[in-house]
Amino acid sequence: MENTQMHAYSYLKRLLKQQEISVPELQRRIRTQGLSVNLKSLYRLSDDTQPVDRLDMRVAGAICSVFSVRLSDWIVFQEESQMLHTLAPQKQSRLDTLMGKNNQGELTATEREELRALVREAEEMMLVNARLLSQQQQRLKPEVLGSSVAS
Secondary structure (H helix, E strand, C coil): CCCCCEEEEECHHHHHHHHCCCHHHHHHHHHCCCCCCCHHHHHHHCCCCCCCCCCCHHHHHHHHHHHCCCHHHCEEEEECCCCCCCCCHHHHHHHHHHHHHHHCCCCCHHHHHHHHHHHHHHHHHHHHHHHHHHHHHHHHHHHHHHHHHHC
């Protein structure tokens, strides 16, 4: 059995973008709830490429309150696997169809929601793949440096 690790990742950056709120503005809104939070901590939480090591639940609660979301809407646990992820062929085909209809301005409201969900899923896969590639690059760096020095 393969030993995989679970890591928590923050999608705070996505919430900030959706609500068109900056990190300093988020800090200000949290402060109005009577909680002081370090700006650097919020910037760290808005980095969706690095796992979240620690999370102050008071800060998490304040973020949930500001955005009116659940914790599970912006903190996601993912298994680390060495394989790159892709959409299932049926989902990719459906995504292509919906994107074509969107480009032609022919989406229904239901199809627009379906497209949003598929795009969100594809974005999450891209983030996972980017992390995997970055980790692999970091592991390979010493080997590449060592081999170039030796030649």
